[in-house]
Amino acid sequence: MKHALALDDPRWATLTHRAGVGPTDEIDIAAELAVLLADPTDDERIQDLWPYLASEGSTWDSAYAALPYLVEIMARWAPADRGELLSVVGIILTGGSDDDVPADLEVGYRASLAAVYPLLGEAIPFITPADLPWVLGTIAALRGNRELAEVLQEPESVEATCDECGADVHVEVPGLS
Numbered sequence: 442m443k444h445a446l447a448l449d450d451p452r453w454a455t456l457t458h459r460a461g462v463g464p465t466d467e468i469d470i471a472a473e474l475a476v477l478l479a480d481p482t483d484d485e486r487i488q489d490l491w492p493y494l495a496s497e498g499s500t501w502d503s504a505y506a507a508l509p510y511l512v513e514i515m516a517r518w519a520p521a522d523r524g525e526l527l528s529v530v531g532i533i534l535t536g537g538s539d540d541d542v543p544a545d546l547e548v549g550y551r552a553s554l555a556a557v558y559p560l561l562g563e564a565i566p567f568i569t570p571a572d573l574p575w576v577l578g579t580i581a582a583l584r585g586n587r588e589l590a591e592v593l594q595e596p597e598s599v600e601a602t603c604d605e606c607g608a609d610v611h612v613e614v615p616g617l618s
Contacts, residue, residue: 445549446506448475452545458493458503468493470503474510481514484525491529500537505546508533509553512560520563524572527564528594530557531579535590557583 446452453471454463464472473490477483491511494504508530515526534554542550561580568576578594581587601610 445509445546448472448478448510453503453506456502456506458501459496459499460493470494470507474507477514478510481517487514487525487529491532495529495533495536498536500533500535500541502541502543502546504533504537505542505550509549512553512556515560516556520560521567523560523564524568524576527557527561527568527579528572528575530554531575531582531590531594534582535578535587535594538587554583 448471450471456463456470458468458470460467464470468490470490470493473486477486477490480486490507494501494507511526511529515523518526557579561576561583564576574593574596578590578592581593582590602608603610
């Protein structure tokens, strides 16, 4: 897959992530991706990396540059093992917007999103109950419905206001809550 940004490109030093900008004492996104490309089976490294790209409703610039690499790594995994990275794609999409993607990263980012669809299709029969709400959220986000993605990813946080009486209500989603 064509990457928008080479891992040795100085642009990585200007990209934001949860711990700040560029390589920090806490994380070096490009270096982590290089290690993962060499050993894509390092699940612990993936779990440590992705919250720096997108978490708590935020997606940082590094996520848009990293996504082509994450999709390449996911393509190397067996379909039964893709649930977590498919979920990460949804988290990245849900925490940001199309307007947030830096222009110089857009081509690689868009190409990587297109590459997710066949990987998702292969993985669907193997999605675990724990990953299901997150992967459904990824599908919704890929289709442009970030609001639905948020509900699917975190159904316990769904709050609404009654149109008739104005009361705040908590919405339970059977099977997801």
